[in-house]
Amino acid sequence: MGAPWSAAVEREARDLLTPPPLPDTVFARTADDPGLFEPDDVIWQLHAERSGVVGGLRALLLQTLHPVAMAAVSEHSAYRTDPWGRLHRTATFLAVTTYGTTSAAEATIARIRRVHDTVTGIAPNGLPYRANDPDLLAWVHATEVDSFLAAARRYGEHHYDRAAGDRYVADMATVGAALGVIDPPRTEDDLAAYLRDIRPDLHATPEAREAVRFLLNPPMPARLRPAYAVVTAASVGLLPGWARRSLLLPASPLADALVVRPVTVQVLDAMRRMLGPSPAVTAAAAATAHAGTVA
């Protein structure tokens, strides 16, 4: 897998996938400002997995199935004009809430809530929406937790058993609750029950299918398309069957097992080599080591 990656591809990939850098102070955790999570927490390890990009795309694909969420996104989000900026903001949010200081995490959450305050309207099906509505937040939260966990299980470097899964869901519940989700799921069973109960509200509207087409084929340098195609195949392969069927996405379990999975691992590893570990992880590790020597 070494040959196809030229220096140009590497540069383009880095430009596309690297969020703007954050000041080191964001990760300078101290006893007074310890951050929401400890290095021992499952979320700390899972959010450093190479599988993040697959999980993130799967979450976005799943989110399109909620007609009201979809309406809010198509009327207010910049995902069409600036899809990679949109991706960076989500990645940055996860990095700061996972590895940052408590004050940095709280500031980010407060900023998101303020932005959400302006996102209101009436969906094409006649129902009103508010981005800060606890139901809508719960949906977005559940799709992210479910997707990052599913992606880490299949494409992560570490093994996540049931207990680790429960701990991850509980860790993410802390973030979800701070964002305004009421009573977020705290175990994998809770999460599965939530996703089962919301099924009657989900529906692949024409807007959803259009958004999916866009997500699977966004504007990007031609040389990166093959690698991106692998990531999309991996994300689609991780979707629940009902979601894939509603979105009219192909299911090919055999190709998924024989081709998509091994190739995805190669691509994710290559990306990891090119991009290095996430700057947030590095900064947080450095800050933690530093705090350790001070204490």
Next chain:
Amino acid sequence: MTRRSDLLDRALEATGPLAWTRAGRTLRRRLGAAADQAPAVDLTGRRYVVTGSTRGIGLATATHLARLGGVVTVVGRDPDRTERARRLVADATGNDEITAVAADLTDPAAARRLGDLVGPGAPLSGIVHNAGAVPPRGGATPPLGAAVGAHVLTDALQHRLGSGATIVWVSSGMQYLAASQLGGPYAATKRAEVLLARAWARRLAGRGVAVHATHPGLVDTRIAAELLGRLHEPFRPLLRSPGEAAEDLVWLLTDPDAARHSGAFWHDRRPRATDRTPGGPARVDDAAEALWDDLEIYLEAGGPQENSGSVHQGK
């Protein structure tokens, strides 16, 4: 309405449930058999109560009324869900004259107290009786579900209705199945709503208040999901949206011509037969009066005995 569109409308009506789908509504509107504009009247300062408005048709109706400037009280069973709906409607429409009251309308006592809680002030322009969970077959829920509460609420609010006010019961085409028992408790409840609308129409006619029952069609709501079960997903493209149902409801609430047909059972902006079997209006009125009398006895005896009847008032 032209002769051609009139014929088309009747032909569609004869297809029964097919006309209730989204395609039926679209066809009627395309061919001019039903008015197709979303109502755009100015409702500034006009007060409405919409029950069952925490989701689905009720939420879409409250939103539509609020968007036109109406002063809307949203009503739901659960206090948190009701407050959530109030914020949704207020934020989505920029209308800050939205209030929330939580009450379980399967409980007559709660319905009566709800009537007291709908704040004082200008006369009401309308009530939408939309609350109606599917009563479980053979369950412990009071017979006729929320229809009894709607009846009590109407009684509690009747002196607050201004001249020109409109009451709408959101019934269903399922009411046609009540006579044969095939539709179970849901159909019986929906039939009771048609009859109650008729009985109230007679009583409020002198006060300039119109009372209707309506069949919104097959609409994609939680109730449709429960009734259709496994068929919900494949049937979805045939279902109307809550917003389409809300447009027709707001039309019924505000159209001056509609008010002339008080007591009717509506679908797609036209009065429809109340029964599929012969018998005529006289028989429906007899049934409506019989139900009225039965309800009076039932309520005087104390109604359902086990409900706590809690009512919470929001903002």
